[in-house]
Amino acid sequence: MVEESDVVGFLSDHESQASLDEISNGLGLPKYGPNSAYALLQSLRSKGVVDRRGEMWVLLLAPETVISKATAPPRAPPEERKLEVAPDVERIMKAMATTLAEAMKGTRAPVDEWELATKPMKTEIERKEEKLSTLVLRPDMAAEAKKPLIGLSTGTFLDYLFLTPEGKTLNGVPICGQFAITGLPGAGKSILVEEIGVRVAAAERKVLYATAEDTWKSVTPRFDLQSRMKQKADVLGLDWSNIMENLYVLDTVLYPELRDWSTFAETYRYVVENEGIELAVIDSVTVLESYRGALKYRVMELARYNQLHGVTGLYVNQRSAETWDSYDMAGGIGLAHNLDGTIIVDYGRVYWQDQQVDLDANRGQFVRIARVLDCRMCNFERRRIRIDITPDGFIRALEPIPKPPN
DSSP, rough: OOOOOHHHHHHHHTTTTEHHHHHHHHHHHOOOSSSSSHHHHHHHHTSEEEETTTEEEOOOOOOGOOOTTTOOOOOOGGGOOOOOHHHHHHHHHHHHHHHHHHHHTTSOOOOOOOHHHSSOOOOOOOOHHHHHHHHHOOOOOOOGGGGGOOOOOSSSSGGTTEETTTBOOSEEETTEEEEEESSSTTHHHHHHHHHHHHHHHHHTTEEEESSSSSSSSSSSSSHHHEEEEEHHHHHHTHHHHHHHHHHEEETTTOOGGGHHHHHHHHHHHHHHHHOOEEEEEOOOOGGOOTTTTHHHHHHHHHHHHHHTTTTEEEEEEESSOOOOOOBBBTTHHHHHHHHSEEEEEEEOOSSSSSHHHTTTHHHHTTEEEEEEEESSSSSSOOEEEEEETTTTSSSSEEEEESSOOO
């Protein structure tokens, strides 16, 4: 049976650090669950032996100082153990106790949670009225109340999926909207946002493009992201000099320090506020998750920042399961609630009746689709659109949008 000392030995043999996957595979342990690599690491972490640094687990103590359970001397019975406290420690503890006692004198008694549940909204209003009133907004006649609904043109079929209240095309995605683009791997999400990036930058709008899946520029023969976007610009007849002037890239592959959330957020703000960014593309949102559960909160923070600074946001999100054409995405449905809408770019076999009707396809037929699943900002085309990936690397609709009347 693998013990904590085995984990310590493994870390020591690997320059005092390793990822959870490396520890799990190296010791033949499951990653999660009882008696797993994660459970042993958490136990060692609680003892101050290891700590987590991003995706790596780091050994904090020398291996010889870590005593396994098997070799640890038996503890004396409670009645035989004596509490030995150094004079300095005892003095500090007494000072802390005195300070805590003084602080507790000015605190209010704990709230009776049962009373709050049975008699809600009984909290006393203790702040001054003028302080509270500043937090309450009212409708007004300012110019902001008369803003029209306008779109940011992407130059792709997405522009025709968002509609005005009258059902006319918006000719773009709602400006300053925050949208997830989700689907199975290989569906064409990155291909789509690459085209959007070069088209919007060529139209002399400032674009920030964060990549976590591919390096921007490489001295190797690799056909890297910049090379692919340059090829797209050439095929579309776009001016590469305009794109060079208006496109800013955060390459988290070349600069792994950008995978640290604080560094990423600081750099993101620096570019947005200094360059006047109008469109931000995050491909993909996995760059924002350094620990389980962080993703939806960090996407929410970015989305709120973008709303306040006039930035339209597109967040590429990988499907978390094989189920297609659904909300099932990395970060869970809570992530979708933090954004203004969800765009699906996906593929699969037609199964449901509504899929057959939308796509004019037979049951079991393989198709690629795009659809707007929801949008809180405006009306949208509700049916699924059949798409395909062209030989020169573009996502194209295979049918007219909007669909002509019969």
